[in-house]
Amino acid sequence: MRDLFNIGLLLSTIRLATPLILAALGGLYSERSGVINIALEGLMLAGAFTAASVTHYLQNPWAGLIAAICAGVLIASIHAIACIRFKADQVVTGTAINILMIGLPPFISGALFLSTGSTPQIPVNKLIPWTPVVIAFLLVFVTWYVLYKTPFGLRLRAVGENPGAADAAGISVTKIRYAGVLLSGALAGIGGAYLSIGQSSLFTRNMTSGRGFIALAALIFGKWRPVQTMLACLLFGFTDAIAIQLQGVRYGGEEIPNQFIQIIPYLLTIIVLAGFIGTSRAPRALGQPYEKER
Amino acid sequence: MKHLRELLFPLIAVIAAFVVGGIFVLAIGDSPIKAYSELIGNAFAWPDGIGYTLFNATPLIFTGLAVAVAFRCGLLNIGAEGQLYVAAFATAWVSMKFGGVVVDVFGQKVSYSWMTLPAVILVPLAIFAAIFAGAFWGAIPGFLKARFGSHEVINTIMLNFIAVALCSYFTQYHYKVPGDPIMQSAPIGESAHIAHLGKFIPGLPERIPVNLAFILALIACALVYVFLWKTKWGYEIRATGANPSAAEYGGISVRKQIVLAMAVSGGLAGMVGINEVLGYHHRYYDGFSDNYGFTGIAVALLGRNHPVGVLLAAILFAILLRGGIFVDAFTDHVSKDIVQILQALVILFVAAGARYRGSLNVFGLLKRSKV
Numbered sequence: 001m002r003d004l005f006n007i008g009l010l011l012s013t014i015r016l017a018t019p020l021i022l023a024a025l026g027g028l029y030s031e032r033s034g035v036i037n038i039a040l041e042g043l044m045l046a047g048a049f050t051a052a053s054v055t056h057y058l059q060n061p062w063a064g065l066i067a068a069i070c071a072g073v074l075i076a077s078i079h080a081i082a083c084i085r086f087k088a089d090q091v092v093t094g095t096a097i098n099i100l101m102i103g104l105p106p107f108i109s110g111a112l113f114l115s116t117g118s119t120p121q122i123p124v125n126k127l128i129p130w131t132p133v134v135i136a137f138l139l140v141f142v143t144w145y146v147l148y149k150t151p152f153g154l155r156l157r158a159v160g161e162n163p164g165a166a167d168a169a170g171i172s173v174t175k176i177r178y179a180g181v182l183l184s185g186a187l188a189g190i191g192g193a194y195l196s197i198g199q200s201s202l203f204t205r206n207m208t209s210g211r212g213f214i215a216l217a218a219l220i221f222g223k224w225r226p227v228q229t230m231l232a233c234l235l236f237g238f239t240d241a242i243a244i245q246l247q248g249v250r251y252g253g254e255e256i257p258n259q260f261i262q263i264i265p266y267l268l269t270i271i272v273l274a275g276f277i278g279t280s281r282a283p284r285a286l287g288q289p290y291e292k293e294r
Numbered sequence: 295m296k297h298l299r300e301l302l303f304p305l306i307a308v309i310a311a312f313v314v315g316g317i318f319v320l321a322i323g324d325s326p327i328k329a330y331s332e333l334i335g336n337a338f339a340w341p342d343g344i345g346y347t348l349f350n351a352t353p354l355i356f357t358g359l360a361v362a363v364a365f366r367c368g369l370l371n372i373g374a375e376g377q378l379y380v381a382a383f384a385t386a387w388v389s390m391k392f393g394g395v396v397v398d399v400f401g402q403k404v405s406y407s408w409m410t411l412p413a414v415i416l417v418p419l420a421i422f423a424a425i426f427a428g429a430f431w432g433a434i435p436g437f438l439k440a441r442f443g444s445h446e447v448i449n450t451i452m453l454n455f456i457a458v459a460l461c462s463y464f465t466q467y468h469y470k471v472p473g474d475p476i477m478q479s480a481p482i483g484e485s486a487h488i489a490h491l492g493k494f495i496p497g498l499p500e501r502i503p504v505n506l507a508f509i510l511a512l513i514a515c516a517l518v519y520v521f522l523w524k525t526k527w528g529y530e531i532r533a534t535g536a537n538p539s540a541a542e543y544g545g546i547s548v549r550k551q552i553v554l555a556m557a558v559s560g561g562l563a564g565m566v567g568i569n570e571v572l573g574y575h576h577r578y579y580d581g582f583s584d585n586y587g588f589t590g591i592a593v594a595l596l597g598r599n600h601p602v603g604v605l606l607a608a609i610l611f612a613i614l615l616r617g618g619i620f621v622d623a624f625t626d627h628v629s630k631d632i633v634q635i636l637q638a639l640v641i642l643f644v645a646a647g648a649r650y651r652g653s654l655n656v657f658g659l660l661k662r663s664k665v
Contacts, residue, residue, distance in 0.1 A: 036447075038447065038451070078642070082642060082645060082646045086645075086646035086647075088642075088645035088646045088648060089370075089645055089648070091370050091372070091447050092370070092591065092595065092641060092645040093641075093642065093645050093646070095372060095588065095591055095641065096638045096639075096641035096642045097638065097642075098588075099585075099588060099592075099634055099638040099641065100634070100635060100638030100639070100642075102585075102631075102634050103631040103632070103633070103634025103635040103637075103638065104318075104631070104634075104635055106629060106631045107318065107322070107628075107629055107631040107632060107635060108322065110322075110627060110628075110629040110631070111322035111323065111324075111627040111628075116629045116631060210455060213451055213455070216448070216451070217448075217452065220448060257463050257466070257467060259459040259460065259462055259463035259466075260459075260463070262455075262459050263456045263459045263460070266452040266453075266455045266456050267452075267456065269448065270438065270444070270449055270452050270453070273438075273442075273444040273445070273448055273449065274438055274441075274442040274444050275442050275444070282445075
């Protein structure tokens with residue numbers, strides 16, 4: 001058992017937690033403003049695909065990263081317009097975006113690269129394996145600062161808790177919510193980009209494989225707070241790292257089934273949401289479209 | 295006249311989705327007319343087109359009904375995917391354990407069964423297993439919401455992943471035939487197979503997999519209608535969905551309705567297992583679902599949470615599902631992913647348009663609960 005816990009496991013935990021942190025922080029901006037974002041999965045896919053494609057064309061990962069941010073913001077704007085302008089149901093819209101982003105990247109990839117399965121391989125020296133990691137951890141503290149120490153953060157929280165009062169105080173609920181949702185697209189876009197041009201070297205169909213939902217779980221587990229959310233992401237990254245290390249390893253002749261380790265984050269989220277480990281309280285106005293009083 | 299108006303709004307949403315989808319097709323340099331004629335044109339050929347369309351529609355009718363029943367109670371069940379996996383595994387397990395299955399493993403006969411039951415007992419038992427397992431898996435988030443107030447959307451998402459992982463665990467470690475390279479269970483007993491419709495309909499070849507589960511789906515449509523509009527339980531579910539506090543004030547136990555609606559919803563989703571396991575694969579096949587649970591959301595939304603609407607919407611999406619194959623093969627650049635794109639666009643347009651027509655607001659509870 002001792003050889004299992006080593007520096008490699010630590011590094012792999014950090015690397016696996018990075019996309020989760022980025023997406024979860026994105027979700028945090030959206031949800032603290034009162035807009036449910038189960039579209040994180042789709043937003044990450046948008047970032048991952050765009051990053052890989054643009055990096056391939058321009059042979060420059062920084063251009064790819066910036067393009068991924070733009071793509072995330074673009075797709076998030078669909079969510080924002082539907083939820084804020086048209087007051088559509090936020091969960092339904094989020095689901096639609098997730099389905100859209102299962103289809104759209106392979107659809108474009110098929111036209112651009114004549115392969116719906118994956119984008120072309122990017123050379124190793126054009127990848128950014130560590131920068132997004134640094135960005136992710138820096139952003140945790142930036143987010144903490146923004147949320148609790150700046151007027152924008154105060155407004156964001158006010159709009160998510162009590163939009164009516166915020167509106168009466170002269171804050172534009174609509175603008176703040178747009179900002180929250182678009183920021184979630186930008187951050188989830190970086191998270192996706194890290195998957196395609198950081199951890200691997202191409203985009204494959206549905207490559208997030210549920211990470212957007214794990215990020216959402218981490219956000220709930222972290223009670224919608226930046227530092228706790230980061231810790232939750234590290235915990236989920238750790239279970240993921242363990243699952244990878246244990247693959248094929250036998251203890252006393254018995255293989256430890258991977259599936260049992262995989263379900264830990266999901267089980268923990270259900271348990272914490274039910275209130276067994278402290279209480280995880282959502283922003284009060286989460287999920288409610290804002291109706292201006294006349 | 296009233297019914298025609300009911301059809302108008304979904305029709306506009308579908309047309310809008312096709313227009314935007316067509317722009318995407320144009321953008322990658324292909325002809326939308328060619329793409330759409332491949333996508334839809336092949337569905338009406340007899341027998342293959344119609345047979346396969348009905349086969350594809352079967353799971354979508356079940357998941358569409360599942361989502362619709364939950365919607366009527368003000369709940370969003372995005373867990374149909376997990377419920378149908380658990381149910382498919384349960385029905386496969388029952389029809390394996392009681393189906394007298396003997397498999398040749400490296401030259402040795404290995405039994406996977408406890409006993410051999412005749413079809414008259416085994417088929418109903420297997421159907422019951424699917425419904426019960428789905429209902430159980432659906433009732434969990436219902437219970438969690440009723441008891442602890444935790445939101446069903448998050449819990450159903452989490453339970454989807456847990457369901458897939460558990461089924462894959464049991465398949466891999468307990469019920470896979472050793473040496474089988476595919477992640478699938480041992481076959482089910484032959485007495486558990488249900489007949490393809492080709493057996494009864496002249497001109498429909500038996501190779502086309504549309505089976506008795508399709509008839510069950512039609513019956514389910516009728517039963518859901520009766521349940522929701524002609525029984526006390528259904529009335530209470532709808533009352534809860536329309537206005538939970540008024541329902542509570544009127545003496546309805548909202549908590550009980552939430553659990554009941556989620557169980558019924560899960561049971562309906564579970565019936566997908568009948569089509570897939572008893573009627574088609576004849577075993578549990580890991581990852582068999584082509585996102586049926588999520589398509590069910592589109593089906594229910596487009597079908598306006600009414601069984602007749604669900605049936606029509608399921609057939610539309612089934613046409614697209616099959617048409618995707620032809621799009622892949624016979625257009626220059628368009629891939630079958632256009633189907634997913636159209637589905638997403640339909641959901642977006644129905645959801646965004648809902649507020650502008652007033653009466654589609656069925657998410658009474660969503661407005662009140664958090665997450």
